[in-house]
Amino acid sequence: MKINVTDQAGDVHELEGLEGWRVMEVIRDWGLNIKAECGGALSCATCHCYVAPEWLDAVGAPSDEEEDMLDSVGDVKSNSRLSCQILCSDALDGLSLTLAPSAAKDF
Numbered sequence: 001m002k003i004n005v006t007d008q009a010g011d012v013h014e015l016e017g018l019e020g021w022r023v024m025e026v027i028r029d030w031g032l033n034i035k036a037e038c039g040g041a042l043s044c045a046t047c048h049c050y051v052a053p054e055w056l057d058a059v060g061a062p063s064d065e066e067e068d069m070l071d072s073v074g075d076v077k078s079n080s081r082l083s084c085q086i087l088c089s090d091a092l093d094g095l096s097l098t099l100a101p102s103a104a105k106d107f
Contacts, residue, residue: 001088005049006098007032017088023049023095024084033104040084045069047083048076048103052096059086059095073102 003015005027017026024047028036035046042065051059056079062070066085070076080100086092 001090001093002095003027003088003092004094004096005032006096008099008101008104009033019088019090021088022084023086023088023097024082026088027083027099032099033106034083034099035103035105036084038084042066042069042082042085045073045082046103048073048100049081049083050077050098050100051079051081051086052098053079055092055095055097058091073100075100075102 001017003017003026005013005015015026015030022040024036024040027034037046038044062081066082070080
């Protein structure tokens with residue numbers, strides 16, 4: 001599956017993801033600027049991203065726990081998600097998202 005990721009500099013990257021992987025893992029493993037400190041344990045918000053509006057329904061709403069983590073960063077928007085909580089699947093082939101400034105390694 002393909003994931004289109006716009007990094008903090010505005011550059012767009014088309015990444016190849018694997019079924020069942022966390023989107024955060026794909027972004028991290030392709031070497032983009034993402035901290036991803038907890039590795040997907042839902043104990044930080046360092047993989048914060050903005051899901052493109054046309055993908056919000058397909059991705060689904062964040063859980064209460066995810067919303068609690070998102071509340072810990074100052075750059076939250078209505079389309080904010082933690083990329084560790086989005087699993088790659090055929091239904092998300094072509095997913096577009098933008099990495100939040102707060103997810104940057106040098107933030």
